[in-house]
Amino acid sequence: MSTAGLFSRTGVRYEVALDVLGAIIAHHSEQIAIERDKPQPDENAIKVAELAKSSLRDLREALEPDDEDGIESVIQRFGQQARDLYASN
Structure with missing residues (x-):
């Protein structure tokens, strides 16, 4: 089996974009759980x-693996946010 083209730049960047979105989604899930555990949860924050x-x-579900512009847009728009969220941990 040939691996030529298996690790294309776009494919790798697609995975990065998915990871970025997944990290932020996970952060929101964690924040929801923390809020729900409070004696008086802030329903608006939830x-x-x-x-x-x-x-x-x-956005993650709509992102296509061959959409270079969409992939780069996600990384540009959300990459720093994901880094900032997990740099403090």
Whole structure:
């Protein structure tokens, strides 16, 4: 089996974009869980996080592996946010 083309730049960047979105989705999930564990959860904060999570999931599902512009847009738009979220941990 040939591996030529198996690790294309676009394919690797696609995986990076998915990881970036997944990291932010995971952060929102964690924040929702933390809020729900409080004696008096802030339902508005939970709704905001759920909406953000849903929007990011939709974006992740719509992203195509051959959409170079879309992939780079996700990385540019959300990459720093993902780095910032996990740099503090």
